[in-house]
Amino acid sequence: MISSARIQESILEYLEDKENHSVQEIKNHLSDVGISSNDYSEGQFAGSINTLLRNGSIKKIHRGIYAIKKGKENMKRCFVVSPIGDPESDIRKNADKLFKYIIKPVCEECDFEAIRVDQLNDANSITQTIIDELENSDLVIADVTGNNPNVFYEMGFRARTKKPIIHLKSKGENLPFDIATIRALEYDLTDLDNVEEVKSRLLKTVKTFTFPNSDETEVDNDDVDTALASITPTLYQILDSISGLRNDMKRSNAETISAVVKATRNTQSHALNEDARREFVNKLIQFNTERSLKQHDDDDLDLPF
Secondary structure, eight states: OOOOHHHHHHHHHHHOOOOEEEHHHHHHHHHHHTGGGGGOOHHHHHHHHHHHHHSSSSSEEEEEEEOOOOOOGSSEEEEEEHHHHHTHHHHHHHHHHIIIIHHHHHHHHTTTEEEEGGGGOOOSSSSHHHHHHHHHEEEEEEEEEEOOHHHHHHHHHHHHHEEEEEEEETTTTOOOGGTTTTTTEOOOTTTTHHHHHHHHHHHHHHHHOOOOOSOOOOOOOOOOOOHHHHHHHHHHHHHHHHHHHHHHHHHHHHHHHHHHHHHHOOSSSSSSSSHHHHHHHHHHHHHHHHHHHHHHHOOOOOOOO
């Protein structure tokens, strides 16, 4: 029987293309390089996969799907800008949860190393360390929650580099006038569904950017790439506005139906039969919907057109 070390070596060779591969694809590759399914047991194959996972050579993408795990020296770098606060403070707890449950998982899936300044051991002054990260990191994610002046300064510094930056903010947060037009993905750490939704949006936003490979000469981002990246949060805002419009219409229709039913039940006149009453309610809903649409059309929605 072939050694587990040989199986592991062949698996790593196959995953060197940095793509995601299924168990069956890996087994097909083993067969292609002369390692027949008769040469190993299912337990030996599973053990080889588990060994590679434990030593950090590969990573599990989904059930039965694996990819090679890049070393940190080959990973792109994401610098996280956020209010940090004192240890045990509510600000620190919020920053830690945002980093742990939203930013870091998305960065790992995109092959980024997520870094926050308080996690760095650097001989330079903290100000110089921040400046260096803002200048050189492939990506910056900034949390504008709390209107922290340090965060605003660091956002401005990053903006001058014309490199990718993504903004986050706590749901319901009001931004100062000067940055109110900045598109920010809203998160709510108390809502698990929202956390998953924000992770999905953040992942899609990161993927709209074009990053130079580590072995390529760094070039400025193309204007088209920048435009595509900036439009994603805007599209989500439009979807949110449409969703809000639908909810308003449903709520208004429900209130109208309730009022009509109550009125017809309380009336002493029984002139309206059931069919006539249903037709009357449908007409009223149609009228109410048209009125709601006209009202929303007249509102000054904060959309980019």
